[in-house]
Amino acid sequence: MGLRVSKGQSIAVRAFLSVLCLGVACFGAGCDGNDQSSEYIPENGAKIGASVADVMKDWLEDPDVPAAQRAVLERVAATGDMESLDYEQSWAQYRQCMTDLGYREIKLQKYPSGLYIEALHLAGTARQESKYEEDRAQCTAEHVEYVQAAYAMLAGNPNLYEDADEAVVDCLHRENLVAADYTASSFAEESARGEEDDYSFDIRDMKARSCLASNGHLTAFIGDDVEERLW
Numbered sequence: 001m002g003l004r005v006s007k008g009q010s011i012a013v014r015a016f017l018s019v020l021c022l023g024v025a026c027f028g029a030g031c032d033g034n035d036q037s038s039e040y041i042p043e044n045g046a047k048i049g050a051s052v053a054d055v056m057k058d059w060l061e062d063p064d065v066p067a068a069q070r071a072v073l074e075r076v077a078a079t080g081d082m083e084s085l086d087y088e089q090s091w092a093q094y095r096q097c098m099t100d101l102g103y104r105e106i107k108l109q110k111y112p113s114g115l116y117i118e119a120l121h122l123a124g125t126a127r128q129e130s131k132y133e134e135d136r137a138q139c140t141a142e143h144v145e146y147v148q149a150a151y152a153m154l155a156g157n158p159n160l161y162e163d164a165d166e167a168v169v170d171c172l173h174r175e176n177l178v179a180a181d182y183t184a185s186s187f188a189e190e191s192a193r194g195e196e197d198d199y200s201f202d203i204r205d206m207k208a209r210s211c212l213a214s215n216g217h218l219t220a221f222i223g224d225d226v227e228e229r230l231w
Helices: 009-020 052-060 067-079 084-100 126-143 145-156 164-174 184-193 206-214
Strands: 108-110 116-118
Touching (some): 126 145, 164 206
Antiparallel strands (some): 108 116
Protein backbone atom coordinates (compact mmCIF):
# COMPACT_ATOMS: atom_id res chain seq x y z
CA MET A 1 0.00 0.00 0.00
CA GLY A 2 1.29 3.44 -0.88
CA LEU A 3 1.60 6.58 1.13
CA ARG A 4 -1.70 8.08 0.00
CA VAL A 5 -4.87 7.25 1.87
CA SER A 6 -7.45 5.73 -0.41
CA LYS A 7 -10.93 7.22 -0.34
CA GLY A 8 -14.07 5.59 0.97
CA GLN A 9 -15.30 4.21 4.26
CA SER A 10 -14.92 0.55 3.29
CA ILE A 11 -11.14 0.78 3.39
CA ALA A 12 -10.76 3.26 6.23
CA VAL A 13 -8.79 0.94 8.50
CA ARG A 14 -6.40 -0.25 5.81
CA ALA A 15 -5.88 3.33 4.71
CA PHE A 16 -4.90 4.50 8.17
CA LEU A 17 -2.61 1.50 8.49
CA SER A 18 -0.57 2.67 5.53
CA VAL A 19 1.25 4.91 7.99
CA LEU A 20 2.54 1.83 9.82
CA CYS A 21 4.41 0.64 6.75
CA LEU A 22 7.95 1.59 5.87
CA GLY A 23 7.19 3.41 2.63
CA VAL A 24 8.59 6.90 3.17
CA ALA A 25 8.45 10.31 1.54
CA CYS A 26 11.81 11.97 2.12
CA PHE A 27 12.26 15.69 1.69
CA GLY A 28 15.06 18.22 1.41
CA ALA A 29 15.03 21.97 2.12
CA GLY A 30 12.46 23.95 4.15
CA CYS A 31 9.33 25.71 2.89
CA ASP A 32 8.11 29.29 3.04
CA GLY A 33 5.43 30.28 5.54
CA ASN A 34 2.00 31.79 4.89
CA ASP A 35 -0.58 34.04 6.45
CA GLN A 36 -2.53 31.49 8.41
CA SER A 37 -6.16 30.85 9.26
CA SER A 38 -8.06 28.07 10.98
CA GLU A 39 -11.20 28.77 8.91
CA TYR A 40 -11.76 26.15 6.23
CA ILE A 41 -14.71 25.23 4.03
CA PRO A 42 -14.05 21.86 2.33
CA GLU A 43 -14.39 21.42 -1.41
CA ASN A 44 -15.75 17.93 -0.78
CA GLY A 45 -17.62 17.63 2.49
CA ALA A 46 -18.54 13.93 2.20
CA LYS A 47 -18.16 12.09 5.51
CA ILE A 48 -17.27 8.51 6.41
CA GLY A 49 -20.02 8.58 9.02
CA ALA A 50 -22.44 10.84 10.83
CA SER A 51 -20.49 10.52 14.08
CA VAL A 52 -17.52 8.78 15.66
CA ALA A 53 -19.95 6.30 17.19
CA ASP A 54 -21.34 5.43 13.75
CA VAL A 55 -17.85 4.80 12.36
CA MET A 56 -16.91 2.62 15.33
CA LYS A 57 -20.12 0.62 15.01
CA ASP A 58 -19.33 0.03 11.35
CA TRP A 59 -15.84 -1.24 12.20
CA LEU A 60 -17.22 -3.41 15.00
CA GLU A 61 -19.27 -5.32 12.45
CA ASP A 62 -16.03 -7.00 11.39
CA PRO A 63 -16.03 -10.35 13.25
CA ASP A 64 -12.24 -10.55 13.02
CA VAL A 65 -11.57 -7.58 15.32
CA PRO A 66 -9.49 -9.05 18.19
CA ALA A 67 -11.17 -8.97 21.60
CA ALA A 68 -8.86 -6.41 23.20
CA GLN A 69 -9.17 -4.02 20.27
CA ARG A 70 -12.92 -4.59 20.14
CA ALA A 71 -13.19 -3.45 23.76
CA VAL A 72 -11.30 -0.25 22.93
CA LEU A 73 -13.53 0.49 19.92
CA GLU A 74 -16.62 -0.06 22.06
CA ARG A 75 -15.34 2.49 24.56
CA VAL A 76 -14.62 4.96 21.75
CA ALA A 77 -18.14 4.42 20.39
CA ALA A 78 -19.58 5.18 23.81
CA THR A 79 -17.48 8.26 24.62
CA GLY A 80 -16.36 9.67 21.27
CA ASP A 81 -12.76 9.64 22.46
CA MET A 82 -9.95 7.22 23.28
CA GLU A 83 -8.29 6.91 26.66
CA SER A 84 -4.54 7.42 26.40
CA LEU A 85 -4.06 4.27 28.47
CA ASP A 86 -5.87 2.19 25.85
CA TYR A 87 -3.65 3.57 23.10
CA GLU A 88 -0.43 3.18 25.07
CA GLN A 89 -1.29 -0.39 26.07
CA SER A 90 -2.07 -1.40 22.49
CA TRP A 91 1.31 -0.16 21.30
CA ALA A 92 3.07 -1.74 24.28
CA GLN A 93 1.52 -5.07 23.32
CA TYR A 94 2.67 -4.60 19.72
CA ARG A 95 6.21 -3.87 20.85
CA GLN A 96 6.21 -6.91 23.12
CA CYS A 97 4.89 -9.07 20.29
CA MET A 98 7.75 -7.96 18.05
CA THR A 99 10.47 -8.34 20.67
CA ASP A 100 9.13 -11.81 21.51
CA LEU A 101 9.75 -12.65 17.85
CA GLY A 102 13.41 -11.73 18.26
CA TYR A 103 13.69 -8.09 17.22
CA ARG A 104 16.29 -6.09 19.08
CA GLU A 105 14.18 -2.98 19.61
CA ILE A 106 10.98 -1.36 18.44
CA LYS A 107 11.01 2.43 18.53
CA LEU A 108 8.06 4.73 17.99
CA GLN A 109 7.95 8.26 16.65
CA LYS A 110 5.48 10.31 18.72
CA TYR A 111 3.74 13.26 17.09
CA PRO A 112 2.27 16.31 18.88
CA SER A 113 -1.22 14.80 18.65
CA GLY A 114 0.01 11.77 20.59
CA LEU A 115 -0.05 9.59 17.47
CA TYR A 116 2.60 6.88 17.31
CA ILE A 117 4.23 5.64 14.11
CA GLU A 118 6.90 2.96 14.12
CA ALA A 119 10.29 4.45 13.32
CA LEU A 120 12.34 3.67 10.25
CA HIS A 121 14.95 0.99 10.70
CA LEU A 122 18.40 0.23 9.37
CA ALA A 123 17.96 -2.15 6.46
CA GLY A 124 18.63 -5.84 6.88
CA THR A 125 19.07 -8.64 4.37
CA ALA A 126 16.30 -9.50 1.94
CA ARG A 127 15.36 -12.49 4.11
CA GLN A 128 15.33 -10.36 7.27
CA GLU A 129 13.17 -7.71 5.66
CA SER A 130 10.70 -10.27 4.34
CA LYS A 131 10.32 -11.88 7.75
CA TYR A 132 10.00 -8.48 9.40
CA GLU A 133 7.11 -7.54 7.11
CA GLU A 134 5.32 -10.79 7.93
CA ASP A 135 5.90 -10.41 11.67
CA ARG A 136 4.93 -6.74 11.66
CA ALA A 137 1.67 -7.52 9.87
CA GLN A 138 0.88 -10.29 12.35
CA CYS A 139 1.58 -8.21 15.46
CA THR A 140 -0.21 -5.19 14.00
CA ALA A 141 -3.36 -7.16 13.24
CA GLU A 142 -3.37 -8.76 16.66
CA HIS A 143 -2.68 -5.72 18.82
CA VAL A 144 -2.96 -2.31 17.20
CA GLU A 145 -4.64 -2.30 13.77
CA TYR A 146 -8.07 -0.93 14.67
CA VAL A 147 -6.85 1.04 17.67
CA GLN A 148 -4.36 2.89 15.48
CA ALA A 149 -7.01 3.61 12.88
CA ALA A 150 -9.38 5.00 15.49
CA TYR A 151 -6.74 7.15 17.19
CA ALA A 152 -5.52 8.51 13.86
CA MET A 153 -9.06 9.44 12.90
CA LEU A 154 -9.75 11.16 16.22
CA ALA A 155 -6.44 13.05 16.11
CA GLY A 156 -6.21 13.95 12.44
CA ASN A 157 -9.72 13.73 11.01
CA PRO A 158 -12.22 14.59 13.77
CA ASN A 159 -14.63 15.99 11.18
CA LEU A 160 -14.69 12.55 9.54
CA TYR A 161 -13.97 13.63 5.98
CA GLU A 162 -14.10 10.80 3.48
CA ASP A 163 -11.52 12.47 1.24
CA ALA A 164 -8.07 12.07 2.79
CA ASP A 165 -6.78 15.31 1.27
CA GLU A 166 -9.70 17.20 2.82
CA ALA A 167 -8.83 15.63 6.18
CA VAL A 168 -5.17 16.68 5.90
CA VAL A 169 -6.03 20.24 4.91
CA ASP A 170 -8.69 20.57 7.61
CA CYS A 171 -6.06 19.49 10.14
CA LEU A 172 -3.52 21.97 8.76
CA HIS A 173 -6.09 24.76 9.08
CA ARG A 174 -6.95 23.75 12.64
CA GLU A 175 -3.25 23.99 13.48
CA ASN A 176 -2.99 27.39 11.73
CA LEU A 177 -0.28 26.12 9.40
CA VAL A 178 -1.70 27.20 6.02
CA ALA A 179 -3.28 30.25 4.42
CA ALA A 180 -7.05 30.74 4.45
CA ASP A 181 -7.33 29.95 0.73
CA TYR A 182 -5.38 26.66 0.97
CA THR A 183 -7.58 23.78 -0.21
CA ALA A 184 -7.48 20.04 -0.77
CA SER A 185 -6.77 20.74 -4.43
CA SER A 186 -3.78 22.84 -3.41
CA PHE A 187 -2.46 20.01 -1.28
CA ALA A 188 -3.06 17.39 -3.98
CA GLU A 189 -1.11 19.44 -6.50
CA GLU A 190 1.79 20.01 -4.12
CA SER A 191 1.99 16.43 -2.90
CA ALA A 192 1.87 15.11 -6.48
CA ARG A 193 5.09 17.03 -7.18
CA GLY A 194 6.55 15.50 -4.04
CA GLU A 195 9.43 17.87 -3.36
CA GLU A 196 9.75 19.63 -0.03
CA ASP A 197 10.03 23.11 -1.48
CA ASP A 198 6.85 22.54 -3.52
CA TYR A 199 4.74 22.75 -0.36
CA SER A 200 3.35 26.09 0.77
CA PHE A 201 3.66 25.09 4.42
CA ASP A 202 6.60 23.86 6.47
CA ILE A 203 6.59 20.12 5.83
CA ARG A 204 9.11 19.63 8.65
CA ASP A 205 6.85 21.18 11.28
CA MET A 206 5.89 18.36 13.65
CA LYS A 207 2.27 19.50 13.78
CA ALA A 208 2.13 19.35 9.99
CA ARG A 209 3.73 15.92 10.03
CA SER A 210 1.14 14.84 12.58
CA CYS A 211 -1.67 15.93 10.24
CA LEU A 212 -0.08 14.01 7.38
CA ALA A 213 0.68 10.87 9.37
CA SER A 214 -2.82 10.74 10.85
CA ASN A 215 -4.24 10.65 7.35
CA GLY A 216 -2.00 8.10 5.71
CA HIS A 217 1.11 10.04 4.73
CA LEU A 218 4.42 9.13 6.33
CA THR A 219 7.11 11.78 6.05
CA ALA A 220 10.68 11.15 7.11
CA PHE A 221 13.81 13.22 6.91
CA ILE A 222 17.49 12.42 7.01
CA GLY A 223 18.54 13.26 10.53
CA ASP A 224 15.31 12.32 12.29
CA ASP A 225 16.22 11.35 15.83
CA VAL A 226 14.27 8.10 16.10
CA GLU A 227 15.63 5.05 14.26
CA GLU A 228 15.31 1.34 14.95
CA ARG A 229 18.01 -1.28 14.99
CA LEU A 230 16.03 -4.46 14.58
CA TRP A 231 18.88 -6.95 14.25
